[in-house]
Amino acid sequence: xxxxxxxxxxxxxxxxxxxxxxxxxxxxxxxxxxxxxxxxxxxxxxxxxxxxxxxxxxxxxxxxxxxxxxxxxxxxxxxxxxxxxxxxxxxxxxxxxxxxxxxxxxxxxxxxxxxxxxxxxxxxxxxxxxxxxx
Amino acid sequence: xxxxxxxxxxxxxxxxxxxxxxxxxxxxxxxxxxxxxxxxxxxxxxxxxxxxxxxxxxxxxxxxxxxxxxxxxxxxxxxxxxxxxxxxxxxxxxxxxxxxxxxxxxxxxxxxxxxxxxxxxxxxxxxxxxxxxx
DNA sequence: CAGAAGTGCAATCCTGGGGTTGCAGGTTGG
DNA sequence: CCAACCTGCAACCCCAGGATTGCACTTCTG
Numbered sequence: 499x500x501x502x503x504x505x506x507x508x509x510x511x512x513x514x515x516x517x518x519x520x521x522x523x524x525x526x527x528x529x530x531x532x533x534x535x536x537x538x539x540x541x542x543x544x545x546x547x548x549x550x551x552x553x554x555x556x557x558x559x560x561x562x563x564x565x566x567x568x569x570x571x572x573x574x575x576x577x578x579x580x581x582x583x584x585x586x587x588x589x590x591x592x593x594x595x596x597x598x599x600x601x602x603x604x605x606x607x608x609x610x611x612x613x614x615x616x617x618x619x620x621x622x623x624x625x626x627x628x629x630x631x632x
Numbered sequence: 633x634x635x636x637x638x639x640x641x642x643x644x645x646x647x648x649x650x651x652x653x654x655x656x657x658x659x660x661x662x663x664x665x666x667x668x669x670x671x672x673x674x675x676x677x678x679x680x681x682x683x684x685x686x687x688x689x690x691x692x693x694x695x696x697x698x699x700x701x702x703x704x705x706x707x708x709x710x711x712x713x714x715x716x717x718x719x720x721x722x723x724x725x726x727x728x729x730x731x732x733x734x735x736x737x738x739x740x741x742x743x744x745x746x747x748x749x750x751x752x753x754x755x756x757x758x759x760x761x762x763x764x765x766x
Numbered sequence: 767c768a769g770a771a772g773t774g775c776a777a778t779c780c781t782g783g784g785g786t787t788g789c790a791g792g793t794t795g796g
Numbered sequence: 797c798c799a800a801c802c803t804g805c806a807a808c809c810c811c812a813g814g815a816t817t818g819c820a821c822t823t824c825t826g
Binding site: 521546549550571 | 813814815816817822823824
């Protein structure tokens, strides 16, 4: 049942993890070209064993990037554009947020700010408690 | 020198690989909040050692998601929104392509097509030459 | 009904890469 | 000039996960 992408939460982690693997992207591509496809069918036209394909399909499904339905003795998978779209939206948002900060930083640098003193951080007082930095 | 994202090619593989790691996303987030940051600074406010941070910064840089400039004795990194944007665009394109095919498939199924015979594929002729399917 | 084709599951192998430690080389500031 | 701080390798540990093999079960076809 996918376990993800059921609602509006894209589950970024699963999606990026799924998309990070080349073989998985290959499988996705094949699935994108054909309309519906079984694991065995994909395995037949890629240099990957059926079992490996199944694993990848599972990951892709959990990421909400594909969905499968059982027909007779075989399971047909198809691509789910919404998943990718959601992830794309997330990335665009992030980029926008960064842009905002950078732009702000820039115009703040150009403005004749009076108080420019770097406040020394003052965070190295007693008790480091951080991880060893070497 | 990043080695990537110099031109218009987003280098999907590097970007997704970079984004797939949680720690790397954390580093990115920190870098997104602060305007510019050194590796040591990031290491100081995350549960990661400086060396690990450096590795992640390298990966992010090669993916074109950040850029660094040497100042005095330290190297300051900043986020690069364009990289993310490019990747997002790629994903959106993919999703669109899939949508197109699925839509086409659907209207083709609804249309009263005369010739509906499944053409049997006929691809299992002589000479499999594929990998062992078990 | 028997064989072929497809799926599901479990055990195993093995490489990649995230994380750490250790040390050497540069810069900065008192 | 010396101490503090930051960066830059390099070697090493360790485990997640990608890939394979083997077998049992179900479904379709002749």
